[in-house]
Amino acid sequence: MRKYIAFFRLRFSMGLQYRAAALAGIVTQFVWGAMEILMFRAFYQADASAFPMTFQATCAYVWMQQAFLALFMAWMMENEIFDSIVNGNISYELCRPINVYNMWFSRSLANRLSKAVLRSMPILLAAVFLPAPYGLMPPVSLPAFLLFLITLFLGLGVTVAFCMLVYMVSFFTISSTGVRMVAVSVVEFLSGGVIPLPFFPDPVRQVMELLPFASMQNVPLRIYSGDLSGPPMRHAVFLQIFWLFALIALGRCLDVLAMKKITIQGG
Amino acid sequence: MKLYGKFFMIHLKSIMEYKTSFILSCIGQFLVSFNVFLGMYFMFRRFSNVEGFTYNDVLLCFGITLMEFSLAESFARRFDTFPSVIRNGEFDRIMVRPRNEILQVLGSRVEFSRIGRILQALVMFTYGFAVSGIRWTFGKIVTIIFMLIGGTAVFSGLFLIYAAICFFTLEGLEFMNIFTDGAREYGKYPVSIYGKTVFQLCTFVVPYALIQYYPLLVLLDRGKPYYSLLPLAACLFLIPCLLLWKTGVRHYSSAGS
Numbered sequence: 001m002r003k004y005i006a007f008f009r010l011r012f013s014m015g016l017q018y019r020a021a022a023l024a025g026i027v028t029q030f031v032w033g034a035m036e037i038l039m040f041r042a043f044y045q046a047d048a049s050a051f052p053m054t055f056q057a058t059c060a061y062v063w064m065q066q067a068f069l070a071l072f073m074a075w076m077m078e079n080e081i082f083d084s085i086v087n088g089n090i091s092y093e094l095c096r097p098i099n100v101y102n103m104w105f106s107r108s109l110a111n112r113l114s115k116a117v118l119r120s121m122p123i124l125l126a127a128v129f130l131p132a133p134y135g136l137m138p139p140v141s142l143p144a145f146l147l148f149l150i151t152l153f154l155g156l157g158v159t160v161a162f163c164m165l166v167y168m169v170s171f172f173t174i175s176s177t178g179v180r181m182v183a184v185s186v187v188e189f190l191s192g193g194v195i196p197l198p199f200f201p202d203p204v205r206q207v208m209e210l211l212p213f214a215s216m217q218n219v220p221l222r223i224y225s226g227d228l229s230g231p232p233m234r235h236a237v238f239l240q241i242f243w244l245f246a247l248i249a250l251g252r253c254l255d256v257l258a259m260k261k262i263t264i265q266g267g
Numbered sequence: 268m269k270l271y272g273k274f275f276m277i278h279l280k281s282i283m284e285y286k287t288s289f290i291l292s293c294i295g296q297f298l299v300s301f302n303v304f305l306g307m308y309f310m311f312r313r314f315s316n317v318e319g320f321t322y323n324d325v326l327l328c329f330g331i332t333l334m335e336f337s338l339a340e341s342f343a344r345r346f347d348t349f350p351s352v353i354r355n356g357e358f359d360r361i362m363v364r365p366r367n368e369i370l371q372v373l374g375s376r377v378e379f380s381r382i383g384r385i386l387q388a389l390v391m392f393t394y395g396f397a398v399s400g401i402r403w404t405f406g407k408i409v410t411i412i413f414m415l416i417g418g419t420a421v422f423s424g425l426f427l428i429y430a431a432i433c434f435f436t437l438e439g440l441e442f443m444n445i446f447t448d449g450a451r452e453y454g455k456y457p458v459s460i461y462g463k464t465v466f467q468l469c470t471f472v473v474p475y476a477l478i479q480y481y482p483l484l485v486l487l488d489r490g491k492p493y494y495s496l497l498p499l500a501a502c503l504f505l506i507p508c509l510l511l512w513k514t515g516v517r518h519y520s521s522a523g524s
Contacts, residue, residue, distance in 0.1 A: 028442045035453050035461065042460035043310065046317045181295020185302050194306035201312055 003098060004106040011107050015114025022118040030123055033066035037134055052198040056137050057225035061196055063127040063136045064221045070115035071156045072217040074187035077163050078108060082176045085167075088265045101255040104167060108160045140226035147237070151220040154240040158215045161247035162187065168254035171262060191216040198227065209236070212243040271370060296384045300333065303455060304391065318460045323398050325456055328483050330388070330395030331411070332454035335418025335478060336447075337388040342373060343423040346430035353433055358519065368516060372430070401486060410482050410495035417498025418478040422447065424508035425473070431508070434515030446473060454479055477501040 037059050044055050053061070070076060081104060084090045093100055127136035139145035166183050170176035188194060190213035197205055197218050208214055219236045222228035228236060307329065311322040320328070352358050352372065361371045401407065429443040450473075453461070457480045458469045469475040477497040484490030 024442050028445055031442070031445050032449060035449065035465075038461040038465060039453065039456060041462070042317050042456070043314050047314050050313050052313070178291025178295060181292060182298060185295070185298040189302045189305060194302050195310060199313060200309050204309075 004102050007103055008106040008110040011110035012114045015111050026119055026122050029066040033062050036062045053227050055133055057227045059134055060137050060225040061221045064224055067120040067123040068116055071112050072159050074184045081167050085170055086265055091264045105164055139224055144223055148220050148224040151223055155216045155220050157244045161251060164251040168251055168258055171258035187213055192218040215240040215243045293382055297387045300387045320457055324487055327395040327399045328457050329455040330392040331414055332479055333388040334392045335415060336422050336451045337385045338419045339422030341385055343426040346426040349430040350433045407486055410485050413498040414478055414482045417501040420502040421478055421504050424505045427508045427512055431512040431515040434519050450475060457483055474501040474504050
């Protein structure tokens, strides 16, 4: 366990080095979030009664989504890992007395967390000071806020566990472009990245909420704004825990299979 | 132009050596913009209209914007990887050849996986027209052609700015994405829905409204006739872009080896 924590710390402090990139990212995400909110405002003005969440909750959802983008966006996969599979550098990793799955898992966690730490605070701060309906509202209650933090990490775990599946699959397919693109767009849509899940019609939404993708950003963001509470919330948290373990178990199986029949590429 | 055609063929041949990977990435590209469409579809299942635009109007708008963007992207996207061209010194080689620099940069790589996106744009474009119930006149066809020309010009100009900035910073600036990918993303709705400030910015600073909102009104029989000429005015946007590029080239000092 200690060596994986060491990997985590190494990657984490590496990620913190890129401050200029983070600044550019913050500006981009802030504008992006503002545009998103303006779009929702137009729909809200058109027909407020058809709006499934309160407008404030929607704004909070958008700002939180932008602030913690690095935690949940599936397209932020690590090219180094894919490259190492294609060009054979993976063999160095395999020589070490460590488990590839665990190492990559801690590494992805660290990368995402360090990016999020750098980027989230300025965005959240700026969003708090925006005028009332458009800004980020304070959390509905202290328990809700604590639960938000817990589910944030659970969601991060589910996202990383899912990305691990893609890494593992690319052991078998070698060229990962196709699998990756398909996986990324499926996650983006089903996790509520394009529009939040409450905006979908009921039958579709009920199915979507059971899928692992809904356990990513959907749960923490909606708990924060108070959109998700009571029994459905408990249900969602249990599902998150279930999917976290299920995806990790599946990834481990693939890991074992891949290690049995791995071919080193390149020379 | 003949030179560009030649570059184009060379790249087509080389990409065909890796067929499966090529097809898969085309599918991927296709899916990416399909998400946007699905998002719109579900929004309009809930809301009947936005700022007086119905689902069909917005589809038309999305189809045209996507088409404009894809056209520009398929031959000007090379500017996207321009930072690496500068950093590894490839631009030195380009400078010594007796040809136009822009042409050479454009020709040095052609992204065929964008075909997936063009295809998707084409599908959306046709679908948008099919459901729009538009009453065809000669003027409208001309308007659409103007829109495509103007739109391609504006988006190419933005890519050019992105590359020109690299001369000064050596690095791509992430915030330029707001103007290129962001415009595609948010151009799916007519720009007027984003409120007055954004609308004015989109008219006078970066002329999105001229290639999207105003001519769209003509197509929907709501605009004044001269609106259909506005996309051509948007082509003027290329002038400052080219100037910035020229300044950049003059400012260029070699990096890398």
